[in-house]
Amino acid sequence: MTAQLYCFGESGNSYKAALTMALSGYDWTPRYVDFFGGETRTPEYRALNVMGEAPLLVDGDLVLSQSGAIQYHVVKATGRLGGAPGEEEEVMRWILWDNHKLSSQAGMTRFLMNFLPEEKRPKEVIPFMQGRLKAAYATLDAHLTGRDWIVGRDVTIADTACCGYLYYPEPYGFSRADWPHIDRWLDRLSALPGWKHPYDMMPGSPADRAKA
Amino acid sequence: MTAQLYCFGESGNSYKAALTMALSGYDWTPRYVDFFGGETRTPEYRALNVMGEAPLLVDGDLVLSQSGAIQYHVVKATGRLGGAPGEEEEVMRWILWDNHKLSSQAGMTRFLMNFLPEEKRPKEVIPFMQGRLKAAYATLDAHLTGRDWIVGRDVTIADTACCGYLYYPEPYGFSRADWPHIDRWLDRLSALPGWKHPYDMMPGSPADRAKA
Structure with missing residues (x-):
């Protein structure tokens, strides 16, 4: 089934x-x-x-x-x-980083800014989370400098994790134009068959x- | 070495x-x-x-x-x-949940309330995060009802992950008295040789x- x-x-x-x-x-x-x-x-x-x-x-x-x-x-x-042999720990480290620092905080911030009624939005929380997210985007952009994929030479679940919230159109403070290495990596991912x-x-x- | x-x-x-x-x-x-x-x-x-x-x-x-x-x-x-054979996915799911919902948010909230000078604390962020953490404590307490350990019949890295911030004395909104199943599980962990x-x-x- x-x-x-x-x-x-x-x-x-x-x-x-x-x-x-x-x-x-x-x-x-x-x-x-x-x-x-x-x-x-x-x-x-x-x-x-x-x-x-x-x-x-x-x-x-x-x-x-x-x-x-x-x-x-x-x-x-x-x-x-899953990555090439020997890359397993590096893949896992980016999955965990994404869960801890990127998708978790991006998902919450996007929710607060787009799916909560204006009057219910916690006004101070949004810029605070955006500041933390900026540090996460900077880490990912720095890591992707000179790389095609997050780990090794091919796409892995580290890539399909970190991109989780980065294709959405709703505004939450992420702009591809600010992060050129993330931008090109998202293009590579979305060019894959099945994307x-x-x-x-x-x-x-x-x-x-x-x-x- | x-x-x-x-x-x-x-x-x-x-x-x-x-x-x-x-x-x-x-x-x-x-x-x-x-x-x-x-x-x-x-x-x-x-x-x-x-x-x-x-x-x-x-x-x-x-x-x-x-x-x-x-x-x-x-x-x-x-x-x-690592858990018994067949328990690997359940262990991983709690490691990821901890990184996403428990330790990440508890660590940040404890930092804001205890290690930032009073005048720098984002006042609205703290109760917001405490509300999210309360939902996480409730999930863990419900899961531990009738169980000795988070997965299976013995201590695993799911336990050593989820307890990460729960033994600290600094106030950040977590009180063992509010969560009896978490409280007894923390006692079991701290009774282990080497803890x-x-x-x-x-x-x-x-x-x-x-x-x-």
């Missing part, structure tokens, strides 16, 4: 898992999570995932959450995107919700 | 690596990082670690940052704390800096 990825278009964490599956040829289908309607806070969803988050992979008996854990599951299943924009790869987008 | 862990007592992220080494019998020695004096921002430090963070493991030719990557390196070297408090395991503490 085809694996189901519980996901939604606005979720860059879901995109990390979906893009990894798409680029590696893993057999999957999206299952829409109504995050904005509160689905991840329901008892039914919490019974599947105590962390109450998307993405969530359901593949036969396996129920697995955390985008990075799903990425590693896909590497194990397909033998692709799609998050809103084309997963169901749900601000445009869909505006129509509803 | 004995491995060196670049670390400092106030760093819960360093503690995750140090405690993993201590409990597994990995041969290591601490190398003090003068974080508060700006060492992680120096060009020399950035040359070792583009991410500019502690901990950092230097073991022969290996230079590895990110606490979780160091934890996995120790599991591979010692064969300990030490972060300020006893690594050089540097607020008390040391007050003396200096």
Whole structure:
């Protein structure tokens, strides 16, 4: 049976898992999570995932959450995107850095600036988080200087992790023009066969919700 | 040659690596990082670690940052704390959750409340982060209900990750009395042979800096 990825278009964490599956040829289908309607806070969803988050992979008996854990599951299943022998620790270090410093903070900042009503936005939190994110973009841009990919000579799950929130159009303080090495790396990634924009790869987008 | 862990007592992220080494019998020695004096921002430090963070493991030719990557390196070297066969994905999911939701946010909030001068503290950020952390404590406490350890029947690196900031005395909004299942789990961990408090395991503490 085809694996189901519980996901939604606005979720860059879901995109990390979906893009990894798409680029590696893993057999999957999206299952829409109504995050904005509160689905991840329901008892039914919490019974599947105590962390109450998307993405969530359901593949036969396996129920697995955390985008990075799903990425590693896909590497194990397909033998692709894990890096060359000897590169495993470097790949993991960038996955963890992304979870700690990049996607976590970018996802929250984008949410506060775009998906919360104006009057509910914590005004001081946004510039504070943007300052922390600027340090993260600077680290990634410096690392990508003179490199095609984050680790080694080919695309890995380190790349499909760090790009999680960087293709979205909603403003949250990230501009590709400010970071030329990140900009060219995002172009290389989006030129790969199987790449799609998050809103084309997963169901749900601000445009869909505006129509509803 | 004995491995060196670049670390400092106030760093819960360093503690995750140090405690993993201590409990597994990995041969290591601490190398003090003068974080508060700006060492992680120096060009020399950035040359070792583009991410500019502690901990950092230097073991022969290996230079590895990110606490979780160091934890996995120790599991591979010692064969300990990785979980039973079949538990690897569950261990990884909690390591990633900790990096994303618990230690990252707890570390930042504790820093803002205790290591920044009063007049520099972003007043709105602190309660905002405490709200997010409360959700993380609730997730961990719910998961630990009826369990001795985070994954399976024995201590793993999931435990030595999630406890990273939870033994510190400085106030940042976490009180063991509010979370009975976390409280008992922290007691089980601290009863293990080789456990030490972060300020006893690594050089540097607020008390040391007050003396200096």
